[in-house]
Amino acid sequence: MNQDFLTPVKESVVAYLELQSSLCLGNSIRIHTQQAGFPDLENVQIAILGVQEDRNSQDNFGCGENLHFIRKKLYELFPGKWQTNIADLGNVLKGNAVSDTYFAVSKIIEDLLKKNIIPVIIGGGQDITYVNYRAYDALEQTVNITAVDSRFDLGNLDDALTSQSYLSKIIMQEPNNLFNYSNVGYQTYFNSQEEIQLLDNLFFDTYRLGKAKELENIEPAFRNADIVSIDLGSIRQSEAPANNNASPNGFYGEEICAIARYAGISDKVSSFGIYEYNSKYDNQHQTAHLIAQMIWYFIEGVNFRVKDYPFSSKENYQKFTVLLDDDDPLTFYKSNKTGRWWIEINILSDNKYKRHALIPCTYKDYTDATMQKIPEKWYKAMRKLA
Template sequence: MSETNIKLYLKPVDFSKFKAAPWVQSKFSLGKILEKNQAKLPLDKADIVLIGIEEDRNAVERGSAKAPNKIRQYLYHLNRISPRFKILDLGNIKVGKTANDSYFALRDVCNSLVAQGKMVVVLGGSQDLTFGITKAFEEDPFNLVNIDPKFDFKKGIKTINSESYLNFIIEKQPNLYSQTILGYQNYFVDGLELDHSYELGSELKRLGEIRYDMSHIEPYMRDADVLSFDINAIRLLEAPAQYFGSPNGLYAEEACQIGHYAGMADHLKVAGFFNLIPRLDRDDLSSKLMAQVIWHLLEGFYFRKIEAPGSKREDFNEFLLEIDDIDLPLTFYQSHKTGRWWMKISDEEDSREQIISCTEEDYRMAAQNEIPDRWWKNIRKLNRMQNK
């Protein structure tokens, strides 16, 4: 799809609606760069693109359609990351006659931008829009990471909404390689839901697990193609513009750290931020926080270091570990530049290899003759994709 055709889907940003707060140094603000880039930067020269979508007709609680411009209001107030940051805000996708039309418009826009090598940041809107984003990956395997306090999968439900959209992704997207839920809270999840998620091969990390060591979520982010961030994952005190309203959840700084990891992620192509309801906000606290999470994503993207063990072997340490229960040695790689870790897996017939992100802890487990859980899970995923 050409740049002209993409613009047919979009309403450009009217920057005159976003007046700077008195404390903002306007000439150093992100909004000033975005306004300048809207006038001068061609799409083919941009590295990262913002789009909004004012769609919430399938939300369990309406109101998030008002969020994109509210988030922009506070995002534009924040300081620029670099005066030469090649970033564009293309405006809001025109809402279709039905929510389904909006899903397909979002699919087409994301598909086109990703095909052009752009990373896309989506300002929602309700979280069922994640379904529209994943429709852009119907030709290639993709990894989905959800930041969520619960599982938006309701077995047997045939109607899509912001609490059941995962049904439609898991059941209708054959190229879904991996689905991960980070930050869920166990008292919101039934044991049968847990069992079913494990059967589906989902990766699950409770809030307490990721809080114990936030760096452990980095490998999940590094391999993600799509990120879907539900504001309900943040505790109510710090993000009141939500219908869920739990006293527990991510702290504001943890949400920003997730944004930073997402921006640095080598493979991330689309990141969506959803379910913020401005009419429920107090002092616009949620909009300010979501703007800061997105700012951290943009900063992480600007400073990201793309590296892969298969490219420049001299930039990596390679470790071969013999384990009793596996015929072939486990291969691990560590980057000289960033200290990050990867491991190599292969399918049952040893005909297909894949290098996946991991932690130093995975390496240390293997060094003690223990097979890392991440290795088992990814072997199962690889074999499942091979058999489709």
């Protein structure tokens, strides 16, 4: 782990923690402080990483500052019945150029991934999602991204990398390791019909806000993700005002916390980021408090992972075969541990997409198939493999 890129947690936060209960969460986190130095990462499962880079955040300058407000609110919460070891690595400061910050963040995330430590990224614009994605290049695997966002952030192909154009860079730039992208909670009036059609043509998964608020619809999108990226603009302004791009509609606080728990409980999610927090627009640190609770729920989810697919063998599942009138049968699997469902995709054993052989789905997808309605997610996965 390259510690040179990281600065310690602010001394005022450490002093604040000393005033809290000995049982609070902050007292069980291994914190990078001026006095204690960099924490030991042995047996750590989750590492908090602050990013103070805001130069490519569109219309939200300042979104890398004052991350200590989030830490204060997180540290004072009480943990659940957890076995999870957590570290707080401190912050990556702005480099001389944005590219310097990007390099540092990508390198740190890459090192954490190789140690099987889940980075929880706070601060910075959502362009950091692209940097997070590039950290997976070293793992030489295809990647699924689930973004919780009111906008697709496609931008134009010739735009520079910003918080509102990062997705086109992920899709177009080499090496292209993206297998699937899911957007959860988009609001139609913020996205052109051409953009909506483009994502459909790419066989990506999109969930309008109304559909996404029925939370059981979106759980498979998180179970299938490697990277989860949350833009605070997906949360309604009354709940999370600390974002210059906030709007009246979006998720409620309890909904975004449930989403964070979905991300945590997914056996596949290996990095998690919450972006676009801008403290100067906050109201009595309300947004900082909500972000702290989102992180709490993510940790709660990680603590209750049950090692379903891709960690279990098929003997741990019930198999269901659905005969279709005019096509090959569809095969579904239901976990004996959790009752969660998957649908099988036929992939050659030497195919680089082998880890996507089972696509998460819902019980409704299975019942639809029994009525001869092929689940859309199966169709999209097969088209991507064609």
